[in-house]
Amino acid sequence: MISNLFLMNGYGIFVWSSFVLTFLACAIVYYKTRKTLKKYEKEFAKEIENLSVNQKKIVLEKSKVASKVFSTYNKTI
Amino acid sequence: MFNLFNNTNIFIWIEKLINFINSIFFVLLLIALSFALIFSPPDYLQGDSVRIMYVHVPAAWIGLASFSCIALLSIFNFIFKIKNFTLITKSIAPIGLMFTCLAIVTGSIWGQPTWGTFWAWDARITSMVILALFYLMYIATHKLIVEREKANKISSIIACLGLINIPIIKYSVEWWNTLHQPASINITGTSTIHSSMLTPLLLMFFVLILYCALIFLMKYKTEIIRIKRKNLKRYD
Numbered sequence: 001m002i003s004n005l006f007l008m009n010g011y012g013i014f015v016w017s018s019f020v021l022t023f024l025a026c027a028i029v030y031y032k033t034r035k036t037l038k039k040y041e042k043e044f045a046k047e048i049e050n051l052s053v054n055q056k057k058i059v060l061e062k063s064k065v066a067s068k069v070f071s072t073y074n075k076t077i
Numbered sequence: 078m079f080n081l082f083n084n085t086n087i088f089i090w091i092e093k094l095i096n097f098i099n100s101i102f103f104v105l106l107l108i109a110l111s112f113a114l115i116f117s118p119p120d121y122l123q124g125d126s127v128r129i130m131y132v133h134v135p136a137a138w139i140g141l142a143s144f145s146c147i148a149l150l151s152i153f154n155f156i157f158k159i160k161n162f163t164l165i166t167k168s169i170a171p172i173g174l175m176f177t178c179l180a181i182v183t184g185s186i187w188g189q190p191t192w193g194t195f196w197a198w199d200a201r202i203t204s205m206v207i208l209a210l211f212y213l214m215y216i217a218t219h220k221l222i223v224e225r226e227k228a229n230k231i232s233s234i235i236a237c238l239g240l241i242n243i244p245i246i247k248y249s250v251e252w253w254n255t256l257h258q259p260a261s262i263n264i265t266g267t268s269t270i271h272s273s274m275l276t277p278l279l280l281m282f283f284v285l286i287l288y289c290a291l292i293f294l295m296k297y298k299t300e301i302i303r304i305k306r307k308n309l310k311r312y313d
Binding site for chain 2: 005008009010011012014015017018019021022025026029030033034036037040041043044047048051059063064065066068069
């Protein structure tokens with residue numbers, strides 16, 4: 001049964017290469033997108049960290065996005 | 078209502094949606110793959126090579142739908158000038174390009190056992206290649222032109238021009254003699270595909286749509302952070 005699944009009556013090479021290629025491309029794009037997102041989050045959190053105490057307070061109070069990213073980043077480190 | 082388009086509200090929803098999709102994605106993927114590779118029957122003419130359809134067709138649908146979406150949002154952006162639409166189209170374009178390329182490549186692999194060749198300058202295949210070129214031009218415009226307003230205008234024109242290609246792709250199999258078979262699934266009329274093959278096809282489509290949503294949300298979140306970072310520089 002397993003050999004049938006792999007060979008697929010001679011069409012296995014075409015079927016499996018299509019599926020592998022599709023999911024490999026999807027995995028690479030997912031990995032790259034996630035990596036870019038994490039990089040931006042990290043840099044954004046660091047930039048907030050580098051602000052003076054007053055500026056940081058204003059930014060975190062005014063921007064929900066900033067406070068969310070900042071808190072998430074601080075949780076992960 | 079316009080509060081919904083507020084980046085802060087969108088950002089919070091994006092986080093929730095990403096977590097939700099991540100939690101259900103792999104289970105659905107396993108179910109869809111089991112149906113596509115094990116439970117669905119081979120075709121009476123094409124044999125097991127028909128299973129390529131389960132990645133080829135959803136990829137082509139997503140490629141077409143993404144570009145239609147980009148073009149329509151670009152037109153709306155021309156009229157209503159909603160900034161978020163540019164962010165959305167910029168986030169959709171790479172996903173659309175990837176799936177268009179996957180549709181071309183998997184179609185080419187499917188062509189070998191069914192037509193006896195990997196490639197033919199057939200109307201459907203050629204129009205799909207043109208679609209991929211439109212995607213490339215759209216992405217390149219945003220990458221190469223620094224002035225944002227100008228980049229938005231040019232990319233919108235590219236999207237509107239590319240929209241003409243969408244009905245050409247759809248009807249190419251009817252307007253010209255092509256190697257590519259006519260559509261088996263018809264939303265308005267009767268479909269010629271058996272339910273035992275339609276189920277895995279729709280399942281795979283749903284899983285890939287979820288994947289697209291995941292990538293789109295992550296890209297959109299990145300764009301929001303990029304904008305917020307620019308705003309942060311005002312405090313320096």
